[in-house]
Amino acid sequence: MGESNAQRIRVLADACAGEAVLRHVALDGAEQAFTWRELDDRSSRLAGALAARGLGAGDRLGIGLRNSPEFVFAVFAAWKLGAVPVPVRWDLPEWELARLREVVAARVHLSADDLAWIDTTADGPVPDLPDVVSPHGHGICSSGSTGLPKVILSDRPAFHDPVFSTPLMQMWRPVARPQTILVLAPMYHANGFTTLFGLLAGDRLVLSAKFDAARAVDAIERHRVTTFTATPTMLQRIADLPGIDARDLSSLDWILQGAAPMPPSLARRWCALIGPERLAMAYGMTEALGITALRGDEWLARPGSVGRGLRGTEIRILDDKGDDLPPGRPGDIYLRSASYHGYTYLGDAPRLPTTPDGFQTAGDLGHLDADGYLYLLDRRADLVITGGANVYPAEVESALIDHPAIADVVVLGLPDQEWGQRVHAVVEPADPASPPSADEVIAYAKSRLAAYKVPKTVEFTEIPRSAATKVNRGAMRAARGG
Missing domain, CATH: 3.40.50.12780 (ANL, N-terminal domain)
Structure with missing residues (x-):
């Protein structure tokens, strides 16, 4: 050899x-x-x-x-x-x-x-x-x-x-x-x-x-x-x-x-x-x-x-x-x-x-x-099924990352009594002292995505990425009751 x-x-x-x-x-x-x-x-x-x-x-x-x-x-x-x-x-x-x-x-x-x-x-x-x-x-x-x-x-x-x-x-x-x-x-x-x-x-x-x-x-x-x-x-x-x-x-x-x-x-x-x-x-x-x-x-x-x-x-x-x-x-x-x-x-x-x-x-x-x-959509484990419709977190993240006030974003599916799962956006603001409002993020998503893909809830925090810049979505979901 x-x-x-x-x-x-x-x-x-x-x-x-x-x-x-x-x-x-x-x-x-x-x-x-x-x-x-x-x-x-x-x-x-x-x-x-x-x-x-x-x-x-x-x-x-x-x-x-x-x-x-x-x-x-x-x-x-x-x-x-x-x-x-x-x-x-x-x-x-x-x-x-x-x-x-x-x-x-x-x-x-x-x-x-x-x-x-x-x-x-x-x-x-x-x-x-x-x-x-x-x-x-x-x-x-x-x-x-x-x-x-x-x-x-x-x-x-x-x-x-x-x-x-x-x-x-x-x-x-x-x-x-x-x-x-x-x-x-x-x-x-x-x-x-x-x-x-x-x-x-x-x-x-x-x-x-x-x-x-x-x-x-x-x-x-x-x-x-x-x-x-x-x-x-x-x-x-x-x-x-x-x-x-x-x-x-x-x-x-x-x-x-x-x-x-x-x-x-x-x-x-x-x-x-x-x-x-x-x-x-x-x-x-x-x-x-x-x-x-x-x-x-x-x-x-x-x-x-x-x-x-x-x-x-x-x-x-x-x-x-x-x-x-x-x-x-x-x-x-x-x-x-x-x-x-x-x-x-x-x-x-x-x-x-x-x-x-x-x-x-x-x-x-x-x-x-x-x-x-x-064409890669997402990992099956990360797929969000909300109201019977499939939402790929990567697509929502790609839409939101262009917002000038957003430095990083991770989208998760969280349990929801009405929808089965709701689309939830975890947003790291570009300026932590002046983050955008949740309504602003949702409105921005509505301008770029079909209605069922738009996050229903938004939170603002620093996103825990590894040294390889990866996130543990399972841990993030579990920490939020997913």
């Missing part, structure tokens, strides 16, 4: 020993730079220290660290021991973190308390390490739509495969390498972790300890960043920065948006900021069932689409009986792709529904057009 990830690290250390390939922007804005030689040596020494703590081939290494050089050292060290690196969210309440760690069942778990210990391994001889390959390249923790912790292990062993570091934009045109990749997402999220595959392919990383819109733009200008992956929330916060139109974004060759549907107004804003041919939008999931994508110029011709299947991805839209639906009819999105290597679940979360011929669904709803372009 070619080089293992561990072998690839050594090859790059020999070939590019003196070039700075990893830059870290700390919480206070301070920066560190590391060469491949330093990454190789530091991770080998850490691997030796982890082996002394009992970590070996096939074991799982829990990594509960912020984006940092130590995070990268730990992942590389796991690969060098044939262990499975499993990033673990560090921004969870203690009770939830304890439950997740029980599912991960790591032989060794590294947290912020271990940073000083990791730093003590920086010096000394580089140990001889076994030539082994992890049976699972990595794991990603997810709560999915059920709220139950689950760990998704890639069934692909830790071999270097250029397919997984090929820029998505290369599906449309050549992309110059090496890229300079700005890492905005926490590396416990798939969007953050997979940038390490670009590093193994010879790209350079600029690693942000935490997403901050202003610092992200500073980093783009200072380091001539050529690409990054971001959620719509991240892109919204960057686009809302004062003076963003005057900033130098010319180094950006292309960017990728994923993780959630892109509000149309925000897609058009980024098409104007960098050019539609430099914006790609994708739909996929941690289980790597397949991927769909399209470029900004395609999106302008098909607003709201998340593209067609790439890399051999096949798409079916099925009804509740498992029958295929025609173009334009919404149903459950099922994907299948021979390009991906499957996954293994840990934990008690329910497995994904699967058809007899191997199509699977992550619980999302959508429809296809006549040309095979997919």
Whole structure:
């Protein structure tokens, strides 16, 4: 199968020993730079220290660290021991973190308390390490739509495969390498972790300890960043920065948006900021069932689409009986792709529904057009059924986010005696000292949505987003009696 990830690290250390390939922007804005030689040596020494703590081939290494050089050292060290690196969210309440760690069942778990210990391994001889390959390249923790912790292990062993570091934009045109990749997402999220595959392919990383819109733009200008992956929330916060139109974004060759549907107004804003041919939008999931994508110029011709299947991805839209639906009819999105290597679940979360011929669904709803372009509506678990009508929260959120006094919004379905469920909007005002009124928000929604989709109730509060800018809708509903 070619080089293992561990072998690839050594090859790059020999070939590019003196070039700075990893830059870290700390919480206070301070920066560190590391060469491949330093990454190789530091991770080998850490691997030796982890082996002394009992970590070996096939074991799982829990990594509960912020984006940092130590995070990268730990992942590389796991690969060098044939262990499975499993990033673990560090921004969870203690009770939830304890439950997740029980599912991960790591032989060794590294947290912020271990940073000083990791730093003590920086010096000394580089140990001889076994030539082994992890049976699972990595794991990603997810709560999915059920709220139950689950760990998704890639069934692909830790071999270097250029397919997984090929820029998505290369599906449309050549992309110059090496890229300079700005890492905005926490590396416990798939969007953050997979940038390490670009590093193994010879790209350079600029690693942000935490997403901050202003610092992200500073980093783009200072380091001539050529690409990054971001959620719509991240892109919204960057686009809302004062003076963003005057900033130098010319180094950006292309960017990728994923993780959630892109509000149309925000897609058009980024098409104007960098050019539609430099914006790609994708739909996929941690289980790597397949991927769909399209470029900004395609999106302008098909607003709201998340593209067609790439890399051999096949798409079916099925009804509740498992029958295929025609173009334009919404149903459950099922994907299948021979390009991906499957996954293994840990934990008690329910497995994904699967058809007899191997199509699977992550619980999302959508429809296809006549040309095979997919339109994502929402997660089935988030669907609001009010008065017998289906309301997709993402559509309501896209309508409300354009209000100049709204910084963020999450729409939920809450129990209602008259309607079964009512559409409820949780709004974070742009200016907390001067929020819009509930009547103003409702009137704005009425001007943009069918009457049954308009929120019946509105509340104003700060929205609790994770470091990956995601929200736990289940927890938000439960806190409001849902």
